Amino acid sequence: MDAQSVVGRVDKLISAGLDGELVLLNVERGKYFGLDTIGRDIWERLESPTRIADLCDTLARDYDADMATILGDVLALLGQMEMEGLISVQSP
Amino acid sequence: MTDYRLCGWRLSSDLPLPELPIWDGDQRPAQITIAHGPTPEPPKPLVIDGPFTQLSADGSLRFSLETVGRFLVRGDGHITVAPHPQASGPQIRAALFSTPFAALCHQRGVLPFHASCVVINGRAVAITGISGAGKSTLAAVMARRGHPLLAEDVCVVDCRAEGGPMVLPSPGRLKLWRDAVEALGLTADPADRIGGAREKFDLARIASFHPSALPLAAIIHLSITWGARDTERLRGTELMRELKGGIFRERIGVGLGKVEQMFAASLRLAALPNWRISRSDDFARIHALADLITELAERPS
Numbered sequence: 001m002d003a004q005s006v007v008g009r010v011d012k013l014i015s016a017g018l019d020g021e022l023v024l025l026n027v028e029r030g031k032y033f034g035l036d037t038i039g040r041d042i043w044e045r046l047e048s049p050t051r052i053a054d055l056c057d058t059l060a061r062d063y064d065a066d067m068a069t070i071l072g073d074v075l076a077l078l079g080q081m082e083m084e085g086l087i088s089v090q091s092p
Numbered sequence: 093m094t095d096y097r098l099c100g101w102r103l104s105s106d107l108p109l110p111e112l113p114i115w116d117g118d119q120r121p122a123q124i125t126i127a128h129g130p131t132p133e134p135p136k137p138l139v140i141d142g143p144f145t146q147l148s149a150d151g152s153l154r155f156s157l158e159t160v161g162r163f164l165v166r167g168d169g170h171i172t173v174a175p176h177p178q179a180s181g182p183q184i185r186a187a188l189f190s191t192p193f194a195a196l197c198h199q200r201g202v203l204p205f206h207a208s209c210v211v212i213n214g215r216a217v218a219i220t221g222i223s224g225a226g227k228s229t230l231a232a233v234m235a236r237r238g239h240p241l242l243a244e245d246v247c248v249v250d251c252r253a254e255g256g257p258m259v260l261p262s263p264g265r266l267k268l269w270r271d272a273v274e275a276l277g278l279t280a281d282p283a284d285r286i287g288g289a290r291e292k293f294d295l296a297r298i299a300s301f302h303p304s305a306l307p308l309a310a311i312i313h314l315s316i317t318w319g320a321r322d323t324e325r326l327r328g329t330e331l332m333r334e335l336k337g338g339i340f341r342e343r344i345g346v347g348l349g350k351v352e353q354m355f356a357a358s359l360r361l362a363a364l365p366n367w368r369i370s371r372s373d374d375f376a377r378i379h380a381l382a383d384l385i386t387e388l389a390e391r392p393s
Binding site: 014016018019020021023025027030032033034 | 327328329330331332333336342346351352355359362
């Protein structure tokens with residue numbers, strides 16, 4: 001996975017807000033994953049498949065942060081999400 | 093045939109079920125029947141095919157324990173039992189109220205939760221935790237203090253009720269290991285023995301059982317620690333994981349296609365105060381633990 005990869009949510013998920021977190025359940029794996037406020041914001045931006053570089057551009061703008069930090073944090077989070085089976089990743 | 097009340101349902105049974113109150117409700121037809129009869133393997137395809145449990149895609153389940161008997165639970169609430177000739181009544185009923193009972197609950201859209209449930213000042217408090225954490229022993233201590241029980245081992249919750257989750261009254265039993273019976277200062281009477289090689293006893297005689305459904309007020313999650321005792325409020329994803337771990341025979345619910353219902357039910361439970369108590373593995377402190385639970389039940393959410 002890198003800045004040019006396109007990521008999107010997988011289909012078999014249910015989710016709900018609880019105590020300020022977004023709780024995601026991967027139905028096939030039967031496992032929960034929780035997202036805090038920023039994670040939830042990123043998740044909401046993945047409603048349709050998105051190129052990671054584009055995602056980071058808008059995040060850097062909205063959070064007024066530098067691109068390198070954002071890219072590093074986003075890749076770490078997306079890596080975890082991929083491992084948990086929450087997103088699919090297509091690399092060019 | 094005798095008609096009993098189980099979780100508010102009318103149950104008509106060939107098999108004597110002394111743990112259940114006799115049906116005293118309206119003239120509705122039985123919603124669940126239990127009869128002796130053949131217990132063939134459920135039709136293929138099977139969504140669970142284990143050594144004890146087979147679940148068919150049509151929603152019927154067979155549960156087999158070699159020395160106890162076989163149970164076939166159909167999706168429409170009809171249960172067929174083929175007991176082993178040497179099995180005792182308590183053994184057969186202990187098996188019936190395990191996996192077959194869980195299947196009935198999942199089929200009927202109520203949540204079987206692995207917990208004891210005690211009544212504290214008119215409010216139901218569920219006590220959950222891994223096997224061996226002390227759910228039943230605590231229930232026994234609470235019962236001796238005069239608190240009625242609503243459930244032991246499997247606490248059935250109707251999370252669809254409008255006013256919040258309701259605990260439905262479960263079979264009146266109180267299963268304890270011999271060491272717990274003796275540590276409570278009671279006698280391990282052979283007449284209470286559930287049977288088999290396991291030294292487990294049903295001490296239902298020391299408890300009173302609340303006869304009707306009550307709103308669930310709080311859930312206590314017990315865990316054992318070697319360190320200091322600690323109490324914390326569980327929230328968010330961590331709480332949802334704990335609740336998921338507490339669903340009794342969850343994989344049967346999954347096999348029956350109830351994942352979304354169980355998720356919705358868990359969210360309703362998560363809206364209640366959920367407390368984790370880490371307790372030391374020290375029997376002498378169980379009374380302090382009972383005090384703490386009584387206090388938490390009163391604490392406003």
